[in-house]
Structure formats: structure tokens, C-alpha cells
Amino acid sequence: MSKRLYYEEPYLQEFKGKILEKIKIGGKPALILDNTCFYPTSGGQPNDLGYIQGVSIVDVIEDNEKIIHVLKEGIEEEFGDTVIGKIDWERRFDHMQQHSGQHILSAAFEKLWNAGTVSFNLGDEICTLDIMKDNITSEEVKKAEILSNNIVLENKSIKVYFVYQERANELNLRKIPPQKGDIRIVEIKDFDICACCGTHCGTTGEVGLIKILKWEKRGVKTRLDFICGKRSFKDYYWKNELIKNISNKLTIKETELGEAVERMLEERKETRKELREIKEKLQEYKAKRLIDESSLKDNRIKIISKVFEEDNFQEVRELVQKIINLDESVVVLFGIKSEGAKILFACSRALKYDMNRLIREAGKFIEGRGGGAHNFAQAGGERAEGIEDALNYALEHFQEFII
Secondary structure, X not given: OOEEHHHHOOOOOEEEEEEEEEEEEOOEEEEEEOEEOOOOOEOOEOOOOEEEOOEEEEEEEEEOOEEEEEEOOOOOOOOOOEXXXXXXXXXXXXXXXXXXXXXXXXXXHHHHHOOOEEEEEEOOOOEEEEEXXXXXXXXXXXXXXXXXHHHHHOOOEEEEEEEOHHHHHHOOOOOOOOOOOOEEEEEEOOOEEEEOOOOOOOEHHHHOOEEEEEEEXXXXXXXXXXXXXXXXXXXXXXXXXXXXHHHHHXXXXXXXXXXXXHHHHHHHHHHHHHHHHHHHHHXXXXXXXXXXXXXXXXXXXXXXXXXXXXXXXXXXXXXXXXXXXXXXXXXXXXXXXOOOEEEEEEEOOOXXXXXXXXXXXXXXXHOEEEEEEOOEEEEEEOOHHHHHHHHHHHHHHHHHOEO
């Protein structure tokens, strides 16, 4: 059995412990000590990290009454030897801030909206809290956040202690724990009392700013993303810098950014509309010019054959559609040298040529595959140098491919 020093002294950063066992976990060396400061993954809180005898800890696992320390590499010390453990304090204190902040936030939602906590996860960057509330408004979130931060500013004491299960049943706990025996209680003075096995701050003031980043409905529950303490400071810092830089570039006050963005989005919408209209007119002009410059076959069919260099495939496709819609007796044979090789064959709907079969044959020259409708087909391949041969084949043989 390993004595859990983090229960009694969460601020202890270095300790001495005797080796009880040396084992292997997943092929890695591991130690079981008679006492430890290292918190194992449990209750939604990740494990501590740090060093034992200067060797990095890669994981801390709870196995009944034992705490297993998985090491990056083995150490020389053997059974009965005393070793020194040092925790990663920055990581530990961050976890204390996040977990204590979660207790405050959970209590706030329960007190304001009777929304009990379902689950909690302390992530590397974002913490999540699932509460039993299927519909939640921005105003409700704001009120819970304000109440939580008021509790932080009041710097209330956070006490941690054990009670017998019978005594726990008498306390007004937010949630009755399922385990038997002694129950570990985390109590925020005059605000919250809850069973918990995690590490916590000594006062609410140490939690720092509690910030809810976003939330989403998940069935009958709501999931909130939140951060506390140093994480909130980092989040505030980069967002403030971003706002400041944007404000400077636009030469407007930071408080006017919202209106400015709305105005810019509306202007962009109008600009895109105008651009679409201009492109539409330009495509029609190009289509008419190509029709006018087309060559004629003996049966008065207009032939437009052209290879495009690095052009936008979608725009060329739209141009083909425009051409066959403008003229009732035109055949279009286009090639595009962009990201390999592409060919587009089309004809007016009034004509009875099978462009689908034609492109399958011509596609062999570009080592490509494709297909489509009888009057509009496309193919793509790897051999761009074969485009001219594909178009020449189509020009010579398209009249053979009749529906």
C-alpha cells in the first residue's frame, strides 16, 4: 500500500520514499513506493509528471491500494532503498487550478439552474464539463461565469478532509459517491461541498480567472469548454494581442471592431455578387468569341478545339457549358494542363454525338479515366503531353460516335 502524500500536502513538490517493488509495465521499468506525491490518473484528472532519482516519469497508475510510477528508463536502486521524487510543479498547480475551478463552476450551475454535473475532463489545453441541461442560453452561461469568478475574488478557503460514509450521507453533498469506506471531501466555504479524490488549491483566489470558451448541446446534456488560472491568462493575452493588431491595421478603436467586421462582411458580400456578375459576363464574352472563331466541318458543325495552360478547371468547365448553351450546332474539345492532364468534350444538346464514349477512347492518350453524359464528359490523367493527341483523335473521329 502506498501512502498518498498529495491527499494531505498537495503543495509538496519533493519527497523521499522507499522502494517496495520494481516491476515492468508495458515493457517499461516501474516502481511502487511506500509513499508518493505523484497523483495517478483518476476522476477526470491526468497524472502528475516529474522525476524519481532524476529519471523522467512517463505515467502514474493506480492499482487498488498501489501507486505505480512508470519510468522512462530504469534506476540502480533496489528494494528497500530510499529514492527522491520531484514533481513537475507547473503541471501540478495547473491541474489544481483547473480542478478547483471545475468545482466552483459545477456548483454555480447547480445553484443557479439546478444543472448537475455529469462528467469532467481535464485536458492538456481545454477542460470540459458536461451538465444536465439540454437548453442553455448565453445569458445563463454568463451568469454562471460571473458567480464563479465572484467566488474566486472572495478568496474562500478550500478544505479537504475525510469522513466516514455515514457522515458523508449527512452532508449536503452535490453528488453522493458510490464507493464504500472513508470519503474524501472537498469543501469551498459557504459555497460547495463535494466528494473528490483530486488535488486542489488552498483558496478560491488561487484558481484565477474562470472562463467558459464555448458550449454545445449533446442530447439532454450540455458540454462546456472552460479554462482557469494561467490558461485563462494565456488565452486572454493572445486574444488581446490579436484584437490590438487588427485594430491597428484597420485604424479603428478596439471597441468598434464588431461593427467594422459586420460592415466588412456586408461589403464582401456585395463585392462577391458584383464579381460573380462580371465573371458571368466575361464567360459569355469568351464563349461568343470562341464560337465566332470556330472552324466549320462539312456538315456545318462548329468545332472549338483548345488547350488551356494552368487554368482553373471549374471555370473552364463553366465556359464549356456556356458555349453549348449559346449555340445549337457546336462541338467543344478542350484540354487543360493543370495538376496533370484533363480533357473536356461537349456538344450542343441538339446534336447526337456520344461524348461519353468518345472521351473514354481519347482518354487513353493521357492515361486517364472519365466519363459523363452523352453531350458532356470529362477525363483526367497523368500524361499532360498526350493532350494534343487526345484532342486530335477526338477531332478526327467524333462523327463516328453517334448515339
